Amino acid sequence: MRGARSSRLQNALPGIWALRWIAIAIGIVGWFVYYPIVNNFLVSTTNQDIFTGEVTNVGLDNYRRLASDPVIGTALFNNSMYAVLSVVFQVFAAFWLAAIIEGLKSERWRSIWRAVYFIPSAISTTVTGLLFYFIYQPNVGILDGLLTHFRLEHLSRVWLGDPQTAIYAIVAMSQWQGFGYSTLLFSVAIQKIPQELYDAARMDGAGPLRQLISITLPLTREMTGMMIIVTVTGAFQVFNEVMVMTAGGPNNSTQVLGTWLYEQGFNQNDMGYAAAIGSLIFAITMLCGVAQLWYTRRRRVLA
Amino acid sequence: MTEGHPTQAFWPGMVRAFLWAFLFAIGVLVVYPLLWMALGGFKSNSEIFDSPFSLPGSWSLTNYVAAWHATQGYLFSSLLVTVVSTVTTVLISAWAAFGLTRTEVPGKPLLVGFILGGMMLSPTVALVPLVRMLQSLGIYDTHAALILLYTAFRVPFTTFLIRAYMLDLPRDLDEAAMMDGATPGQIFRKIILPLCQPILISCVVLHILFAWNEYLFAMIFTNSASVQTLPVGLTSMMSKQGTNYAALFAAMTISALPIVIIFFLTQRYFIRGLTEGIGK
Numbered sequence: 001m002r003g004a005r006s007s008r009l010q011n012a013l014p015g016i017w018a019l020r021w022i023a024i025a026i027g028i029v030g031w032f033v034y035y036p037i038v039n040n041f042l043v044s045t046t047n048q049d050i051f052t053g054e055v056t057n058v059g060l061d062n063y064r065r066l067a068s069d070p071v072i073g074t075a076l077f078n079n080s081m082y083a084v085l086s087v088v089f090q091v092f093a094a095f096w097l098a099a100i101i102e103g104l105k106s107e108r109w110r111s112i113w114r115a116v117y118f119i120p121s122a123i124s125t126t127v128t129g130l131l132f133y134f135i136y137q138p139n140v141g142i143l144d145g146l147l148t149h150f151r152l153e154h155l156s157r158v159w160l161g162d163p164q165t166a167i168y169a170i171v172a173m174s175q176w177q178g179f180g181y182s183t184l185l186f187s188v189a190i191q192k193i194p195q196e197l198y199d200a201a202r203m204d205g206a207g208p209l210r211q212l213i214s215i216t217l218p219l220t221r222e223m224t225g226m227m228i229i230v231t232v233t234g235a236f237q238v239f240n241e242v243m244v245m246t247a248g249g250p251n252n253s254t255q256v257l258g259t260w261l262y263e264q265g266f267n268q269n270d271m272g273y274a275a276a277i278g279s280l281i282f283a284i285t286m287l288c289g290v291a292q293l294w295y296t297r298r299r300r301v302l303a
Numbered sequence: 304m305t306e307g308h309p310t311q312a313f314w315p316g317m318v319r320a321f322l323w324a325f326l327f328a329i330g331v332l333v334v335y336p337l338l339w340m341a342l343g344g345f346k347s348n349s350e351i352f353d354s355p356f357s358l359p360g361s362w363s364l365t366n367y368v369a370a371w372h373a374t375q376g377y378l379f380s381s382l383l384v385t386v387v388s389t390v391t392t393v394l395i396s397a398w399a400a401f402g403l404t405r406t407e408v409p410g411k412p413l414l415v416g417f418i419l420g421g422m423m424l425s426p427t428v429a430l431v432p433l434v435r436m437l438q439s440l441g442i443y444d445t446h447a448a449l450i451l452l453y454t455a456f457r458v459p460f461t462t463f464l465i466r467a468y469m470l471d472l473p474r475d476l477d478e479a480a481m482m483d484g485a486t487p488g489q490i491f492r493k494i495i496l497p498l499c500q501p502i503l504i505s506c507v508v509l510h511i512l513f514a515w516n517e518y519l520f521a522m523i524f525t526n527s528a529s530v531q532t533l534p535v536g537l538t539s540m541m542s543k544q545g546t547n548y549a550a551l552f553a554a555m556t557i558s559a560l561p562i563v564i565i566f567f568l569t570q571r572y573f574i575r576g577l578t579e580g581i582g583k
Contacts (some may be wrong), residue, residue: 015409016409018407018408018487019402020402021398021399021401021402021403021406021491022398022403022414022418024395024399025395025396025398025399025418025458025462026399026414026418028395028451028454028458029418029421029455029458029459030417031455032429032433032436032451032456033421033424033429033455033456034417034421034424035432035436036429036431036433036436037428037429039432039436040428040429040431040432043431043432097329100322100326101326103314113326113330115566115567115570116330116333116334117329117330117333118566119333119334119337119563119566120333120337122512122562122563122566123337123516123559124516124518124533124558124559125516125534126533126537126538127537127559130537130538130541131337131340131555132336134340134551134552135336135339140351140352140548141355142355142356145355145356176332176333176336180333181577184574184577185578188577189578208314208315208318233425237425237426237427239427239519240519240534243518243522244518257427258427258519261430261431262430265431266523271431271434274430274431275431275432278427278428278429278431279428281425281427281428282424282428285424285425285428289423
């Protein structure tokens with residue numbers, strides 16, 4: 001008993017000394033990632049006058065404002081719509097695209113398609129956002145040019161200037177940029193499926209579509225689940241594309257939570273309210289994070 | 304990753320022709336806008352307005368030369384911030400991963416949870432407090448601010464990747480070295496780090512991609528042109544000369560090109576990092 005305790009004491013010292021390996025990581029993550037989040041809650045219960053520097057405690061007022069702010073409604077709708085469309089294109093469509101690519105006989109072409117589709121994901125959203133800003137321009141942009149070419153002029157409009165279409169134009173760009181990334185991940189997941197399964201299915205006379213549905217689909221379900229969670233989390237953090245293409249306009253029709261936080265905090269200088277919007281984003285992304293943890297746990301138990 | 308092992312259902316002839324046409328159409332949809340941008344950089348502005356679809360009449364380098372001069376400062380900032388934050392992030396993460404897998408730190412599960420839990424926290428939520436923090440540190444509107452933030456927000460993910468890799472490394476080698484009296488520092492430098500080379504390269508590539516393209520922090524925490532990185536620089540060029548499409552196309556192409564080249568050169572490592580990240 002005694003011996004055990006003293007050897008534990010001896011072990012404790014090198015143990016604490018070993019902390020030096022982790023100290024910087026803990027320090028920098030704690031200071032710049034965790035502390036601001038905690039601080040954000042404190043700020044959200046105050047109103048700050050940036051000119052006098054005066055801070056007044058307002059309790060939950062900023063949160064009450066969240067509930068009655070119509071733009072928050074717009075933003076939540078836009079973020080959710082973003083999430084749904086991204087899941088459709090970047091998870092479900094990307095799966096089928098990856099299945100088609102991996103069904104090609106030539107490895108060379110498989111890797112060419114994977115790489116080509118990925119290019120937009122490697123480029124910054126600022127560049128792709130600006131590019132599509134130009135593409136959507138009336139007269140000069142190639143979208144209207146194409147519509148005219150196919151005698152569909154009546155469809156053309158000021159894509160980013162019309163509150164009806166602006167957010168969809170942004171989401172479309174985002175799908176263009178992001179689908180190659182998830183297609184690549186699905187491709188890798190499909191490659192990990194043992195070939196014997198397909199051989200056996202073929203012996204049993206299963207055609208390619210049948211093989212896809214009864215082998216590829218169930219065996220990439222894990223990847224699909226993870227991708228849905230990651231995509232939804234990403235959709236609630238959207239900022240860059242909206243900022244570059246419309247900055248939330250016209251008429252706040254393209255505001256998302258991130259850009260509304262920016263507008264309130266950095267243009268209206270209402271840091272307290274911006275922090276409350278931050279808490280809302282925190283709550284939503286936390287839910288997604290917990291879903292992800294729960295999903296990986298469950299998977300490990302099943303595996 | 305791509306060792307030519309076809310794990311798939313092959314398609315019959317007719318269907319295959321149709322699928323090829325489909326893949327090709329998507330390929331055009333992806334590449335055409337990018338070509339339009341890169342070629343637009345060679346055109347004159349009036350050419351872009353008059354004949355948006357045609358090839359440049361004369362391949363003039365004027366826009367590219369002008370854009371090169373206009374973006375040099377931004378390029379330098381991007382390069383500096385990317386290189387330094389890549390080194391700090393990967394080093395700090397490798398140390399942390401070593402500490403979390405090869406030493407007897409007390410409370411290990413808690414520490415792992417703390418560092419990896421950082422992955423769930425979104426940068427947007429930290430914005431408001433960070434303004435005051437950076438101001439009181441006196442680094443608002445400096446490269447140091449971006450380097451610090453890029454490191455802090457990417458250490459969790461990078462540690463996660465390296466730790467997963469280190470957990471899979473056999474322990475015989477470092478145990479043998481320990482018997483021979485090697486210190487943990489020597490084991491880290493001479494044994495573990497060389498063995499981790501593949502994942503370290505993946506981490507470097509992923510971080511370069513992140514830092515080169517990052518916009519949120521760069522836009523909010525930098526003001527002066529000499530500190531701004533490319534993504535922010537492009538938007539301020541845009542507001543200054545919004546109608547000079549040709550010049551902007553050239554600048555956009557210049558800022559996209561390095562990362563596309565890096566992607567093609569390092570594809571293998573890059574894909575590995577991505578799949579380790581999402582697949583574990």
